[in-house]
Amino acid sequence: MNHAIRKSNDLGTFEHYESSVRSYCRSFPTKFHRASGYQMWDVEGKSYIDFFAGAGALNYGHNPPEMKKKLINYLMEDGISHTLDMASEAKEAFLVQFNKAILKPRGLNYKVMFPGPTGTNSVESALKLARKVTGRQTIMSFTNAFHGMTLGALAVTGNKFKRKGAGVPLNHAVSMPYDGYMGANTDTLAYIESYLKDSGSGISLPAAVIVETLQGEGGINVASNEWLTGLSEICKRYGMFLIVDDVQMGCGRTGSFFSFERCGIVPDIVCMSKSIGGYGLPMAITLIKPELDQWSPGEHNGTFRGNNLAFITATEALSYWETNQFAEDIAAKGALLRNELDEIVAKFPELKGEARGIGMMQGIAFEPGIAERISIAAFERGLIMETSGTDSEVIKIMPPLMIDRDGLMEGLLLLKNSVENVVDNKNTVLSH
Numbered sequence: 001m002n003h004a005i006r007k008s009n010d011l012g013t014f015e016h017y018e019s020s021v022r023s024y025c026r027s028f029p030t031k032f033h034r035a036s037g038y039q040m041w042d043v044e045g046k047s048y049i050d051f052f053a054g055a056g057a058l059n060y061g062h063n064p065p066e067m068k069k070k071l072i073n074y075l076m077e078d079g080i081s082h083t084l085d086m087a088s089e090a091k092e093a094f095l096v097q098f099n100k101a102i103l104k105p106r107g108l109n110y111k112v113m114f115p116g117p118t119g120t121n122s123v124e125s126a127l128k129l130a131r132k133v134t135g136r137q138t139i140m141s142f143t144n145a146f147h148g149m150t151l152g153a154l155a156v157t158g159n160k161f162k163r164k165g166a167g168v169p170l171n172h173a174v175s176m177p178y179d180g181y182m183g184a185n186t187d188t189l190a191y192i193e194s195y196l197k198d199s200g201s202g203i204s205l206p207a208a209v210i211v212e213t214l215q216g217e218g219g220i221n222v223a224s225n226e227w228l229t230g231l232s233e234i235c236k237r238y239g240m241f242l243i244v245d246d247v248q249m250g251c252g253r254t255g256s257f258f259s260f261e262r263c264g265i266v267p268d269i270v271c272m273s274k275s276i277g278g279y280g281l282p283m284a285i286t287l288i289k290p291e292l293d294q295w296s297p298g299e300h301n302g303t304f305r306g307n308n309l310a311f312i313t314a315t316e317a318l319s320y321w322e323t324n325q326f327a328e329d330i331a332a333k334g335a336l337l338r339n340e341l342d343e344i345v346a347k348f349p350e351l352k353g354e355a356r357g358i359g360m361m362q363g364i365a366f367e368p369g370i371a372e373r374i375s376i377a378a379f380e381r382g383l384i385m386e387t388s389g390t391d392s393e394v395i396k397i398m399p400p401l402m403i404d405r406d407g408l409m410e411g412l413l414l415l416k417n418s419v420e421n422v423v424d425n426k427n428t429v430l431s432h
C-alpha cells in the first residue's frame with residue numbers, strides 16, 4: 001500500500017489505520033479537501049452541495065468569511081487560545097454579545113455555563129445539575145430521543161443500537177412516549193401524567209424532563225406547540241425541571257435562535273453545542289436559570305472549556321441575530337423547501353413518502369431501505385445528505401442556513417434525480 005498522500009480518492013489509509021467505529025466516511029466515501037458556504041470539494045475536484053451541514057455544526061456555512069477574518073486576526077495577534085475556564089477577553093466578548101443579541105431581546109435570563117466542548121458534555125452537566133438541585137435521581141426522556149454518547153446522555157437516548165454500546169446498565173432514566181408516538185389520537189401528555197400522579201405507577205418523581213422540540217436524529221419528529229406547552233406545565237405542576245436539548249435544533253435550525261421560541265416556553269436549562277461556535281469549532285454552553293445555578297466552584301469542570309478560537313467565531317456568529325432578517329430568510333427558505341418536498345412526495349406515490357419537519361430541518365420518511373438508497377444516489381450526484389430515524393428511514397435535509405435560493409434549488413434537483421433513480425431501480429433491487 002502506498003501511504004503517501006496523493007490527490008486520489010484512495011481511502012486505504014483510513015481503512016488501514018482508523019478504527020472501524022468510523023461512520024460518515026462510509027456514507028460519503030471520498031476524501032474532502034476544501035469547502036466554502038454550502039459547497040464542499042473532494043481531492044479530485046468534484047463538488048458537492050452540502051445538505052448535511054456537519055450534522056448542524058455548520059449552520060453559518062463552511063468558512064464564513066467574516067468569522068474567518070476575525071479568527072485569522074486573533075491568531076496573528078497571538079490571541080490566547082487555551083484558558084481552561086480562566087477569564088479571557090474573548091470569552092467576555094461572547095458573554096456580553098450573547099446577552100445583548102440573544103437573551104435580552106427575548107426577555108430571557110440565564111447564567112451561562114461552559115461545560116466541555118461537545119453536546120454530550122452539555123447534556124451531562126444539565127442532568128447532573130438537575131439531580132443535584134432536586135436530590136432526585138430519575139430523568140424523564142422520550143422515545144426516539146438522541147442526547148449523546150456518554151453514559152448519562154445515553155441513558156436518556158432511545159436508540160437500541162447506541163444504548164447497547166454502553167456495555168453497562170443504563171439507569172436512573174425513564175422513557176415516555178413523545179408527541180405522536182402512540183398515534184395521532186392518543187394524547188401522550190395525559191398518558192405521562194397518569195404515571196406521575198399515581199403512587200402505584202412504579203415511577204419515582206423525576207428530577208427533570210429532557211426533551212428535543214424536534215427530534216432530528218430520531219427521525220424528524222416535530223412536537224406540537226400545544227404539546228410542548230403542556231409538557232412545560234406538567235414540569236411546573238410536579239416540580240420537575242424542564243431541560244431543552246437544543247444542541248442540534250438551536251442556532252436557527254428551525255427558524256428562531258432557540259427552537260422553543262415557537263411555543264413560548266421557558267426551559268429551566270438549555271443545552272447548546274454544534275453551531276454555537278459558528279465556524280464548526282468545538283464549543284458548548286449550558287444555560288441555567290439563575291436560581292438553579294447551585295454549582296460549587298469546580299464541581300463540574302473540563303480541560304477544554306476555554307476554546308477561545310471558538311469564542312471569537314461564536315461572538316461574530318451572533319451578529320446574524322442582531323436583526324430579524326436571518327430568521328425571516330430561514331422561514332422563507334423553509335417554506336420553499338416544504339413545497340419542493342411535498343412535490344417529490346406527490347410525484348412518486350409508490351414510495352409512500354411523508355414530508356416532515358420545520359424551518360431548515362426537514363425530510364421525507366419512507367419505508368425502511370428507501371432513504372439509504374436515495375442518500376447513496378445523492379452522493380453519486382454530488383449531494384451530501386444523511387438519513388435519520390431508528391431504521392434510517394428518513395432522508396434528512398439540513399443545509400447550512402446561509403444557503404441561497406439557487407443553491408437550495410440545485411440541491412433539490414439532485415435530490416429529485418436521486419429519488420427518480422431509486423424508483424427506476426426499485427423493482428430490480430428489491431428482487432435480489
Ligand SMILES: *Cc1c(COP(=O)(O)O)cnc(C)c1O
Nearest residue numbers: 118119120146147148245247248
Ligand atoms: C449531536 C447531538 C448531541 C450530542 O452532541 P455531541 O457534540 O456529538 O456530543 C446531543 N443532543 C442532540 C439533540 C444532538 O443532535
